[in-house]
Ligand SMILES: Cc1ncc(COP(=O)(O)O)c(C=O)c1O
């Protein structure tokens with residue numbers, strides 16, 4: 001299995017190098033040269049299997065000879081042993097033919113743990129074997145950062161720097177990032193929004209001198225391994241509802257587009273997915289684009305679903321690459337236009353996108369009303385991101401096809417919004433009960449590449 005860049009000029013890599021490299025050296029994102037497919041029998045066999053077994057079948061074709069089967073099974077087992085639910089990703093029914101896929105039973109209470117825990121295991125194994133040390137820099141709107149810190153804290157061969165937008169993450173998210181005591185963890189509060197953090201991260205990757213000197217690695221969904229691990233729960237959920245004999249649809253609360261792109265990969269691998277619905281909050285650039293209005297940046301408005309306050313949706317580049325028939329030159333041109341403010345999508349590519357994805361948005365009021373309504377009618381306490389998903393799913397679902405909405409975070413990560421909507425303040429699990437008593441450690445940094453590089457170099461003693 002080889003991986004190629006969405007901008008067409010970086011060298012093709014194997015799985016291990018793709019995982020450890022992060023952003024391609026032409027600024028693009030790595031994608032598999034070909035998408036492997038699973039047979040109907042292989043998919044049918046997943047029904048009733050453990051999450052770990054499904055994970056092995058789904059991910060194995062992508063990893064080549066990076067790990068032996070026995071090693072890979074061990075890594076998967078270690079990754080999901082930390083989860084607080086036997087099913088790992090349980091489905092609960094909200095209404096006839098509408099199901100919620102609870103993806104918040106991992107160590108940091110968000111869907112990011114599904115990928116970050118296995119990435120942590122794979123990094124450790126690969127780096128240990130090579131005797132190498134890397135510097136992971138991540139950009140987060142709240143959940144990726146805490147999941148990355150949890151996966152890499154205290155490891156000898158890794159330093160982790162997380163850039164988060166100062167004042168724009170929930171207090172629980174911030175404390176998850178600022179209270180770990182391990183010296184290899186560095187939380188950086190950037191004066192800017194998530195898009196600024198992600199832009200500076202990509203700037204660091206594009207600064208080859210810095211990149212090579214600190215051995216920069218990335219664990220955002222820039223990293224193909226992140227997307228790959230998220231493909232698994234589409235299979236586990238769909239097969240538990242009758243796939244491959246029955247089609248299902250998914251609605252995905254969307255920000256950086258990694259999660260829904262994983263659903264697209266599942267479909268390309270042979271999973272019978274009817275609709276893949278993008279659900280955005282008031283920062284609805286993806287919904288507007290899917291409705292034919294082009295991809296044009298405006299201002300990011302802070303919302304009650306802060307993890308989705310994103311306009312430069314990194315993985316949309318991967319979707320565009322396929323929509324433009326894998327023409328890296330065309331994608332590079334679009335990304336160049338995006339850096340100037342935005343771009344229009346050609347008619348053919350627009351058709352391809354609309355054939356693949358549907359979309360909808362939820363305003364702040366609609367999101368809050370959905371949290372209230374879901375508790376009243378289903379007993380389910382939704383986080384605001386999941387509520388965006390349920391609201392859009394309710395509008396888009398058809399009675400004939402089961403709809404699965406991804407519940408991407410635990411409500412206790414966003415207690416203020418949940419309490420305002422329901423009067424119920426969700427509790428953190430007992431293991432995190434003292435989160436608000438732990439001392440915080442963070443550095444405030446300006447939204448400036450040189451300042452960030454200087455900080456990282458100093459912290460590394462370089
Ligand atoms: C809780 C939550 N829901 C949804 C999303 C959107 O996921 P993605 O960025 O993969 O589109 C994120 C992060 O982006 C998130 O943290």
Ligand SMILES: N[C@@H](CCOP(=O)(O)O)C(=O)O
Nearest residue numbers: 140141142143144220221256
């Ligand atoms: N919502 C995310 C944004 C970053 O997404 P990623 O999938 O690229 O890591 C977050 O919580 O940080």
